Structure formats: C-alpha cells, structure tokens
Amino acid sequence: MDDPAGSDQRQWRLKHANGGTYGPYSTSELRAFAREGRIRGDSLLAQEGAGDTWRPATSWPDLGLNGGSLTGVPDRAVPPFPDEPARRPVSDPAFAHAVYGLYALGGILPILPLVAAIVGVMIAYVRKDTAIGMELESHYDWQIRTFWWGLVFFLLSFITTPVLIGIPAMAVTWIWFTYRVIKGWVRLMKREPIDDPTGLI
Known part of the structure; x- marks a missing residue:
C-alpha cells in the first residue's frame, strides 16, 4: 500500500501494555510491523512532535494497522513477534x-x-x-x-x-x-x- 502524500515523513511512538514507550518509527515501519503480525490495531500510538496524545492505532485510519498482536518491544529497532519474550532495555x-x-x-x-x-x-x-x-x-x-x-x-x-x-x-x-x-x-x-x-x- 502506498503512503498518502507526506505520511512517510511522520514519526510515531508506540506504547506497550507494560507502560514502556518505543520508537520513533516511520509510517512505513509501522505498516510493515502490522503485516508481520508484530503490532495490532488497538496498540497505542502518538505522533512525534504532537504532544503526548496517545490514541489506538485504529484512530489513524490511513496507517492501516489491523493485524497481529503486541506482547513486547525490546528497543527502537524491531518489535518482536507475539510469541517472543519482551526484552525491555534496563537503565538505572x-x-x-x-x-x-x-x-x-x-x-x-x-x-x-x-x-x-x-x-x-x-x-x-x-x-x-x-x-x-x-x-x-x-x-x-x-x-x-x-x-x-x-x-x-x-x-x-x-x-x-x-x-x-x-x-x-x-x-x-x-x-x-x-x-x-x-x-x-x-x-x-x-x-x-x-x-x-x-x-x-
């Protein structure tokens, strides 16, 4: 699916059920994660630079996030598949x-x-x-x-x-x-x- 004009320029942060926030990810990355089953439509997203307004992914219809499930995101790089254990970074x-x-x-x-x-x-x-x-x-x-x-x-x-x-x-x-x-x-x-x-x- 092609991105609408300018949508690939947006950056997103993702919030997991454990309270951790991850990203930023581009629109293309989020769509790829959804196709691979790494994220689902009711995962919380906030657009980078637009404050801390967290909304379910389904509230952003142009993203097309409607598959998979989210169980853990280890870091900025790539969220795991649903059956992978969560590996949050640890910091003091x-x-x-x-x-x-x-x-x-x-x-x-x-x-x-x-x-x-x-x-x-x-x-x-x-x-x-x-x-x-x-x-x-x-x-x-x-x-x-x-x-x-x-x-x-x-x-x-x-x-x-x-x-x-x-x-x-x-x-x-x-x-x-x-x-x-x-x-x-x-x-x-x-x-x-x-x-x-x-x-x-």
Whole structure:
C-alpha cells in the first residue's frame, strides 16, 4: 500500500501494555510491523512532535494497522513477534542523577568546572543506549545537548570578552545552564521525561 502524500515523513511512538514507550518509527515501519503480525490495531500510538496524545492505532485510519498482536518491544529497532519474550532495555536513574550532579558541581565551583561537565556528558553518552524507549532517554539527550550548547555559548562569550559583550554573555550562559540542570533534575526526581529534549529551554 502506498503512503498518502507526506505520511512517510511522520514519526510515531508506540506504547506497550507494560507502560514502556518505543520508537520513533516511520509510517512505513509501522505498516510493515502490522503485516508481520508484530503490532495490532488497538496498540497505542502518538505522533512525534504532537504532544503526548496517545490514541489506538485504529484512530489513524490511513496507517492501516489491523493485524497481529503486541506482547513486547525490546528497543527502537524491531518489535518482536507475539510469541517472543519482551526484552525491555534496563537503565538505572542513578546515572542520570550523577550527570545532573556533576553539571551542578561544575556550575557552582570555580575550580575545574569543565572537567566535571566532561565526566557528566561521558556518562550520558555511555548510558543513553541502555535507556532507549524509556523516559531516561530524553534526560540523556537533554544532558548531552546541555553540555555541547553550553560549551559553544561559553566559547563565544570568551571570544567576545575584549569587546565587553563576553562578560554579560557568560552570565546569561551560566543562568541558562543552571536552569537546564534544575529543570532536568526536578523532572527526573518526579520520574518524568523531558517533553522536548532538543529544545533550548
């Protein structure tokens, strides 16, 4: 079946009965999973970038998801067949807490702040693959982007210091960095994902 115009550009997240969310998948991938019996019409889907509105797959008639059953989704790659055991990725929130702690340490102490941030982002990179499809994945994305954007903003502030723009720019960068650490850490403590991990604020 050919996709309607533009439908292949959409990305979808899938929610399993165990509460885990997986994806994103393209429309073509979802249709392929349905034909193979890996997903069924009443599985919950949310369109990427459209908020957290979860609806049964049958609510999206152009997807044509009407076969198979869903028993477990191991990761972003391919859902298993119904008779395969569920293999959810396992991740420990302690590592995400450690990253926020290192970022906070780097933002408060004037001594070796970059070292603490580098250690933190390395942990985020290493642990990200263990959190695919879980709320922790958004936190690791948030932490990685916080590091790189913060580094870019700091370098730009440093370069412009001779023309008196750099000092207020550094202050703004510090406030922005602190805000992202606090926002992410609070949501992690509440076991909530970051709604838009690619956003600046």
